[in-house]
């Protein structure tokens with residue numbers, strides 16, 4: 001039995017079907033990369049998984065935590081849904097740090113309030129995480145005093161502080177200046193190599209090829225192709241993926 | 255022929271000190287209680303509890319769209335008659351102004367909360383924070399900073415509106431000024447003096463909050 005199991009995930013926004021029966025499984029410690037053109041449902045997929053949106057239909061399981069949805073309703077108890085959400089944390093394209101708090105406070109808040117760690121302990125853990133992100137010196141800085149790359153690394157520390165079993169990344173580097181993309185990708189790469197289970201929506205095909213264990217190509221709210229990254233990138237089967245990749249050929253060439 | 259000023263008519267410290275005290279108490283009291291009440295109403299206004307929202311909207315509609323003067327009179331004279339409850343006079347006098355402040359600050363507050371980027375909510379939910387945790391630690395602190403200028407404005411208006419209390423015989427600055435005018439027939443001197451006192455009370459309050467605001471803005475912008 002796989003660690004993550006997603007079965008028939010469907011999401012309607014009114015008349016519009018943004019996700020149409022997405023199913024896939026992922027082993028523990030593996031990284032899945034999701035690619036696809038704009039509007040194909042990548043963010044919606046992650047947001048449904050994290051229950052930031054309520055799926056219309058789905059059965060979702062991480063480890064022994066499972067939730068089901070039918071007709072846009074969560075089946076089962078609120079506590080079960082909470083337990084399921086507790087298994088993952090998301091890193092967003094726009095960082096979404098809390099602007100009125102220092103980097104340290106950003107990271108320590110949820111562990112203190114949700115995990116009920118004493119404040120001192122939460123801050124100690126936060127400092128360790130910031131240290132791992134190479135940001136120990138920035139612990140007392142406010143988000144506006146940090147570069148985009150630094151902000152995103154704080155956001156990653158904030159997600160890690162909840163000790164999730166799965167990390168979700170939604171285009172974590174898309175809002176960054178080109179010269180700052182590398183520092184964030186490096187951090188993500190280390191996390192993948194440390195055996196974190198990650199689902200990464202990205203436009204960085206390098207990263208997908210070099211780091212991911214599974215590559216998923218989304219098209220019109222469905223998984224159009226799935227497989228080992230090298231294989232998918234070298235021999236795309238569908239015309240849609242072929243034409244999608246031609247736009248990136250120059251990137252993958254070097 | 256020019257007007258001959260006679261400032262001696264206003265030089266009765268004990269008279270003014272009591273009046274200043276009364277005005278300060280009503281100004282600070284109704285502002286503070288109004289703000290707290292407005293916060294509660296604002297929270298209901300953005301909640302998903304529809305009947306609560308309707309009631310609060312009705313409350314805000316009534317108190318924002320009628321003159322404060324009429325509200326004061328209404329609470330002072332009509333409230334005891336219509337509802338058969340006898341509030342102490344000092345409380346009845348303050349009710350109108352308090353609700354007036356509450357109605358405006360509830361709206362300011364609602365606008366403030368809704369101006370916070372929805373992605374802050376997503377970030378908190380992803381971290382498994384509850385609605386109230388998100389509200390308390392993330393949304394409200396940002397809202398308070400953002401709505402300070404509007405609240406300060408409202409507090410200034412509120413302070414000046416305490417002058418309306420003189421119609422229900424609250425012995426505030428305005429009442430004292432009116433009485434003195436009636437005695438001395440020197441409205442120009444008396445009212446000018448009262449205006450200066452209002453200004454001396456309100457100006458420091460406003461500039462203090464301005465400075466606080468500048469300090470937090472440096473960090474947020």
Ligand SMILES: Nc1ncnc2c1ncn2[C@@H]1O[C@H](COP(=O)(O)OP(=O)(O)OP(=O)(O)O)[C@@H](O)[C@H]1O
Pocket residue numbers: 013016018036037038039040041042043044045
């Ligand atoms: N809250 C919403 N209400 C209505 N439609 C939505 C909503 N959120 C997303 N959609 C629609 O669902 C589709 C998928 O959106 P989604 O954001 O998942 O795309 P995406 O693959 O992440 O695109 P991008 O690469 O631009 O981020 C889009 O057509 C979008 O307009």
Ligand SMILES: [Mg+2]
Pocket residue numbers: 042043044170171
């Ligand atoms: Mg997206």
